[in-house]
Amino acid sequence: MGCEITTKERAGVINPMYDCQPAGAQFAGIGIKDSIPLVHGGQGCCMFVRLLFAQHFKENFDIASTSLHEDSAVFGGHKRIQDGVMVLAQRYPDLRVIPLITTCSTEVIGDDIEGNIAQCNAALKEAFPGRKIHIVPVHTPSFKGSQVGGYSECLLSVIKTIATHKGAPNGKLNLFPGWVNPGDVMLLKRYMREMDVDATVFMDTEDFDSPMMPDKSIHTHGRTTVEDIAGAANAIGSLALARYEGGTSAQYLQTEFEVPNTQLNSPYGIANTDAMLQAVSRITGKPIPESLVRERGIAIDALQDLAHMFFAGKRVALFGHPDLVIGLAQFCLEVELKPVLLLLGDDNSKYKKDPRILDLKAKADWDMEVVCNADLWELEKRVKNPDYQIDLILGHSKGRYVAIEHNIPMVRVGFPTFDRAGLYRKPTMGYQGAMDLGESIANTLFAHMEFNKDREWLLNTW
């Protein structure tokens, strides 16, 4: 009994859980309003990531490439950066931010990104006097970390480039939710409204779920403005809701501009959400309103119907982004699900010392394994192993065949979830997210009982 923290032993990867750093950087970059990331590398580094976002959100996002070809690989890609920036500036008159995202090839070639940006800035100043375009250097070689770190790196670089000085306090609260869905962003914004707190979400991706309008206008873009980012330095505080996705940005604002940072558990499940709301209340002095106490009660009421009847003792495997996996494992404990396998998909050495994992380890009175630097083959091997007896998988769509092949109920959560409809719209965070996720788990288990004729008669009277 107890929790073991291991690392994948194989060198290679079979079925990766995360994409590479530039993919994460692109996701952070599109969260900004009037921003088009420019990916300095081969065209695939941008084209496939755009496709991935389109698969998940069922939306198109504008991301450009410097279209590195063979000659640039030999002679350097300087001209392609400068041409790329200028073409974007010319053809997109509203453009205000260009995250310039490096890749493995351009980091190996060693293109001088900062030097090129200085030249671009001079050229832009001459060509467009009175117009300011922030070119953000984002160093994300694909051979380091993963999309998780790439997201964090881009966010930090955006803050460093645009939030350059301390101004008058703006009374706002910075929220760094990490790589989450529009549904989570909408939930967090609603909670802040209900608490009468003026908050800025980095990044505000609410419009990543955008409408078909009668006037055919396109609303698919980030909502976080240059002013929002500049204002981050003047906030009353920062809440870092994801340790590995944005935590460094909140820390930077504290170190550089004395914006107090509060690192919290990601608000998955009831208790983590409680802690978030109490922190908001503490920082802003605003009370937690009756409406949220009520929403909390509704969520607990709903989950109470499920926990000890259907969830108790069910063995769960979780994979995906680290903050999500750890947060969902904590949520599992609240509803009597038993997290027996946590898979974290890159070589970040900090996971093993993560206080939340150490806390789970301390609590575990059952067999539990945390596999670091894991791939989905690690999941598949354990699913095949009768010792594990996985009852439920919580993870993203890249693991779909593990569930399909082995007839194990799986609830899609995280990124990407392209094989289920509309999940990006639904929150996973907060009381509502906990309730929705719990009910999705229940309904998935119910359908599984029915199609496998496994005590489906239980539900005759439920």
Place this chain on the structure above:
Amino acid sequence: MPMVLLECDKDIPERERHIYLKVDGEDTRDFLPISNAPTIPGTLSERGCSFCGAKLVIGGVLKDTIQMIHGPIGCAYDTWHTKRYPTDNGHFNLKYVWSTDMKESHIVFGGEKRLEKSMHEAFDEMPDIKRMIVYTTCPTALIGDDIRAVAKRVMGDRPDVDIFTCECPGFAGVSQSKGHHVLNIGWVNEKVGTVEPEITSKYTINFIGDYNIGGDTQLLQKYWDKLGIQVIAHFTGNANYDDLRGMHRAQLNVVNCARSAGYIANELKKRYGIPRLDIDSWGFNYMAEGIRKVCTFFGIEEKGEALIAEEYAKWKPQLDWYKERLKGTKMAIWTGGPRLWHWTKSVEDDLGVQVVAMSSKFGHQEDFEKVIARGQSGTYYIDDGNELEFFEIIGLVKPDVIFTGPRVGELVKKLHIPYINGHAYHNGPYMGFEGFVNLARDMYNAVHNPLLTLAATDIRGTTAATSLEAAE
């Protein structure tokens, strides 16, 4: 002015040479769009990289082969779950992808050991699989890892495995197209002729340039079976690795996608004297013509006519039902290259559909020669079209439906234009007679989608909201 400088391109006037508006009586010797040329940085082009042209398009289709991608994790992640090519063995090719997961230390000290270890692991983890393709990527090509030497060592250690290496980093060439070429030529150089296929028919072909998208290969296989023709190798739909090693024994190479696989057909002709026959597998007229050509080659014309008659009897009434309802529909095609010329005339002849604009990501000069010859006047022919150009072209030609990829599909949805997946299909297969009825059905369902009418309604307007019935 047959070459067109769009308003959005006023700052990149070189784009004028890539966009052609066909006018009656002109000659493509004078007006052929520039193609297969470098992309202008920052234009939001649709192009991918040459690595994906090799791995995702051709190699990754094989149903019994480990695809070992020597590079950082993204190259593997991004070329996995992005294509629809099922197989008859449970889609092994769709379920897995392999990466050496290159990290910084391997970039500094070289990644060959990492590759070798990953290859052995992959074979150990999946002991039933004995075939592998190893791909280089941008960084492993830049640091000069010798993947051929590694493959040779692994084959030395494991006599029962066979490994092919494909050195095609993403930055090679200007688009996916370079990757097609590298894989084609590498394969014919190294693997063709290393296995002797079992010959079971008097009539043998290779079917080249078809990747079983949505089940295309499997549908056409029914025809070959009825005709008594043995397909030695499908290049590469639903194929085994070793099928492709026996390509030298076919009597005829039947080529569908000339862009991605014409190279290997040419080499097989040069080296083994196997004639090349190009056909179009999409559309009734074209498919019938293709079957006739193949059957004429083998002197089995009656069999061909019987098959065509049977298929026409079965599917033509359905096609005509759709034709009646699709006549005059304006279609745009924004795909890779060859489908422009495969489709423009077939949808016109078989369905009465007018193709009003076409954009090719990676077509070459010969693709534009073909499509302009087959396409209509008043139609735009675009090389490497980009997002702002698409908006402007849509305003000019007002298509009713666009055949393109899912991401662009999501974009044009906001403009109330339905899309059909022109790469992976909505509900394929689309090849053959039955397939073209599928295409017609999907197009009909797209342009008659009642939601489009509802989307156009502004409920704040003065006219009363239309009921669904009335909206139709």
